[in-house]
Amino acid sequence: MAEQHPTIIPQLLAENEQTLLHDWMESQKKSGALRGGQIGEAELTEASRRLIAALRGGVASGQFVDITAPGWDQSRTVLEDVSRSHATLGLTPSETATFVFSLKEPLFSLLREKVGKDPDRLAHEIWIATSLLDKLGLYTVEAFQKSREDIIRRQQQELLELSTPVVRLWEGVLALPLIGTLDSARTQIVMESLLEEIVTSGAEIAIIDITGVPTVDTLVAQHLIKTVAAARLMGADCIISGIRPQIAQTIVHLGLELGVVSKATMADAFALALRQLGKAVVDRGPARQEV
């Protein structure tokens, strides 16, 4: 490949590394890379220095077309690192891509200095440089996207685990405060954790609190009914609590039948659960100072 496309880019990078780094930093600062304040100058300089060093290795391999070739391993690693840190810092995809694209200006002016007298040669060199940097830029955006997706996936998982606690309220009474919308995946997890807890605690009553469920449509109701039915098969009765006035209206308007005891508040549900277990909370008169 190198023979077919003779180019001075490898030589240029090797000879002018410091100049290029300096010009590139100037150009990045000019384009406002530091303006947002998320990324520090030292950090940016370090990333730029690493990328130029890696690019030297890349162009020295003589491969200018396929950046997935082994010669570009180091460059790809540097770009992935940059994308990841940008994604974590909350920078936009454009800002991340600009990091690579801003290298064009100093590189092109260097090329003009060297071969500016020969237009054909200059056009050829610029074409190689621009197609190379475009590919690297696209790769950076892809890596950026991937890091973002990883973050989203991790957060989804955390949310799933966070939002399905099963609480023991009393001997034989479990509470399941649901927060967020119930979809199939979450229903599955909710059901599994509830049934496991019924087995380990031997609970006879489970209170499903839907105060934190924003809307109840037919699908959510279906999932609730399933959970209730599964708990019943394990020998536990369910009480649904935390039904807001609006949700009560929606349930009636949609013609849904939950087929289970429901209470407005968790307190009412808990009182009912205690009554069913033959227990009572007694008012002992004015509160006394406990010593």
Add this chain to the structure above:
Amino acid sequence: MAEIPVLKIGDCLLVSIQVDMHDRLAMELQDDLTNRIVSERARGVMIDISALEIVDSFIGRMLNNIAAMSRVLDAVTVVVGMRPAVAITLVELGLSLTGVQTALNVDKGLALIRKAIGGQEGALGRQEG
């Protein structure tokens, strides 16, 4: 030929299903159980399925049938010991065994039957020999 034993505990019958059910076995169990309810004057039937890892629509229907038959003979049926995975599968299949009472284990099942019989006695006043 495997046979499912029916054990008597007080006025309750305990059936523990531990082998794969098939048509003949199910018919024999229903036959045996109804006979025993009558001969032992049983008031409750407990079916323990804690050993079953798979409960399909066939077993689901058999449980419903046994419950219905027992009800005709004035005995309460309680299915006990269902595993969480089995419960989820049954619900996903749309079989929620509405005609059957359920309890977590044999202990709780026995308590449930006692409560059900006690409630009936007040209303119907059946004389115990």
